[in-house]
Amino acid sequence: MPFEWFVALRYLRDGKAQTALILAAVSVGVAVIVFLSALINGLQVSLIDKTLGAQAHVTLRAPRESPTALAFDAPGRAISRSVQPASQRLRSIDQWPAIMAGVEREPGVVAASPMVVGAGFAVRSDATCPVVVRGVDPERFLSIVDLRKKVVAGRFDVSGDNIVIGAALASDLGVFVGDKIHVTTTEGGDEVATISGVFALGNEPVDKAWVVTSLKQAQALYALPGGATTIELKVREVFEAESIAQSVRDRTGLDVVSWMKQNAELLAGLSAQSRSKNLIEFFVVVAVALGIASVLIVSVVQKSREIGILRAVGTPSRRVLLVFLIEGGVLGLCGSVVGSLLGSLLSKLFESLARGDDGAPKFPVQLDLELFVFATAVATGVGLLSAVIPARRASRLDPATAIRNG
């Protein structure tokens, strides 16, 4: 074993109480970082999952209609005119199959689904409820929003005149699986549909309004034969949705929005949460660094006579420097391993203690390898850095003075 390692490990072993104390401090610091990160990451992932449960990552629509002015200003001639915004009607995306095939090849896009989305009413005897009709290609739609998992009665089937509706809507209408309702649209369409399934997404506006039908039936309801008003996309990395939306917008000229734009407030909240987490972690890291540095400084003072002896018998100062750097690094590394375990245990314990009515954890935690690698690298780096001052101090000790006064 190299001399520096031998001496460093022997000193750590010899000063048991001191080593244990600083290891405990580093471990607690790392455990706090791991626990906090696991909790906040878990909460964020769960929040985003919930948000995106009923929402596509990127939505493409036909561009908004805008009026064209008939008269223009010309040099030396100003005219007075009034341009009124055009009223928007439901339109199909021009050449949607070709556009969809194009965006499916866009890097990062994992699924695309054409839809006809429009407003309408669900009517059953006296009850009339405003609804959002979503005509879908079932296979493609389910790869974006997996409604099958959320079906609470019946099954997901939109073939023929079958429809699937939200649980709150079913309750408002007083209908069950197998019942028939009228679906009328703002475009004058009117069809009788059979309820094949009822879903509950846990999102009130969706559960109260969605009527999911086949693309064909919706095309008939809105008089858009062969059309699709919307193309929804699912992307691999949810936080890349906005950049993908931008690229699709540039390529197609359509009206393209990402979930990030639609949930800007949520994102601002998440980012504020991340910043507070980083701030707390920063102070924990500072506290850990001060702890390691102070213990090592005390150790250098206590051992100055021994350092003087090492130097007097011919140990080069760089080896003395290394001894203390190794001590700092080892304390950081061991502390981070113990701290990671402690943090994981704490996170799991916390997750298992707080559970909702459905048995799912209220505070889901996310522990991944990246977090442990990060915590270990930070603690070891901090250990090394905080050892720099004491180590330099030790290596610069004058042997004669150290032996005389030490």
Place this chain on the structure above:
Amino acid sequence: MVEPLLRVDGVVKEYGRGVLTRALDDVNLTLAGGEFAALIGPSGSGKSTLLNVIGLLDSPTRGRVLVGGTVATGQSERSLTALRARTLGFVFQFHHLLPAFTALENVMLPAWGDAGFASAEMMARARELLVDVGLGDCAGRRITQLSGGQQQRVAIARALSRRPPLILADEPTGNLDTASAEAVLLLMRRFNRELGTTFLIVTHDPRIADRCDRVIEIVDGRIRSDGPPGLASAGGSAAPVSVARTAP
């Protein structure tokens, strides 16, 4: 002319700022290979300062120190450390062994700290030295488990571990009972005769000084007398010598 093992040329050592304390005042000294010399003098006379300067642990304000023909004065800390490791061994009054290490590890320390790695040869040499100083069965024991005399013998073994031509001993028996002091002195004498190692021993004890081949007396930072022990005591004119001999 053969270069002496140690040459101290006009060394002056001053301490302090503003009010200067001159600890050494124009000290000239040479030591040849194989000498067994004592450095005596009253407390505060500059013995330890001279030993530190000779041991390259402290640099002189003026003058120079040559060890084995190499001018040590003015060299970088790194080359001083290397020179120290190559040519000098130290035995201190309070042994200055590392308590966290075993006797064997302490003896290996000088060679080990210099090379960076412990070799089988290093270990064998250290064991041999421990056997030589009569502590063959204490190799694996911690320093704190050894008696004062045993610790000082480990310190001598450590000083000898790199076979340095010169060993500087600062009050090596100062802390020991008579029997242990005698054992330590005999040990140093034996290595001086068998290996030809030069010893310079700082001592307060006249019995130790009397048994050296040469006694150098230092008073107020200057060398007062330098010669065989009989001569120094017969010379008797120098009061500080008798002071040194009666001092504890």
